Amino acid sequence: MLSGVRRAxxxxxxxxxxxxxxxxxxxxxxxxxxxxPMAGAEELARYFLVCLTFLGAAYVxxxxxxxxxxxxxxxxxxxxxxxxxxxxxxxxxxxxxxxxVAGAITIGKNLSNKTATLEMPFWLFMGPLxxxxxxxxxxxxxxxxxxxxxxRPEDKHTVLT
Numbered sequence: 001m002l003s004g005v006r007r008a009x010x011x012x013x014x015x016x017x018x019x020x021x022x023x024x025x026x027x028x029x030x031x032x033x034x035x036x037p038m039a040g041a042e043e044l045a046r047y048f049l050v051c052l053t054f055l056g057a058a059y060v061x062x063x064x065x066x067x068x069x070x071x072x073x074x075x076x077x078x079x080x081x082x083x084x085x086x087x088x089x090x091x092x093x094x095x096x097x098x099x100x101v102a103g104a105i106t107i108g109k110n111l112s113n114k115t116a117t118l119e120m121p122f123w124l125f126m127g128p129l130x131x132x133x134x135x136x137x138x139x140x141x142x143x144x145x146x147x148x149x150x151x152r153p154e155d156k157h158t159v160l161t
Contacts, residue, residue, distance in 0.1 A: 002142070006062060009135060013056035020048040043117045047125065054132025061139045073153070081153040089144035096137035103130035 027041035060066060068088075073081050106126060113122040147154060 002138075005135075006059060009055055009059045013052060013059060016048050016052040016055065020045060020052055023048060040118045043115065043120075047118075047120070050125075051128040054128040055135065057132055058135035058139045061136060061143070078153055082147070082151070085147050085153050086144065089140055089147060092140040093137060093144060096133050096140055099133035100130055100137055103133055 023041055023045040027038045027045075030036050030038045073084060076084065103126060107123045107130060110122040110126070114120060115122065115125050
């Protein structure tokens, strides 16, 4: 099930990246060629950037692309490094859980509000924060459980994609 969600998140991230590129391009073409500005293009591009950042972060976490300072961790003996990795993952779980709860509360308190230019419902604008932080919470918790079950630290495996 989690692999299906990961595939969906990756596909959505790629689509959002394409939209993030196409929206300013369309604004430039509309303004420069046709002399007709596209109303709300900046807000829409910003929304796509927020969506891409929060939704794509969970996939990046799963793929090992987050900054881990592995070179620094490699200086530690295995046992302390394992405890450090567990601690980092627990702090991540707490942080993403807090972010999710804060996002959900904020959305709940602003259900009738809309954004300024596009008049987008506030829940839709803030939704990527709540969904993305929930996905990050799940991925970080999965990493914590994996590291805990291994009973040893993860090896250095920097991923550059």
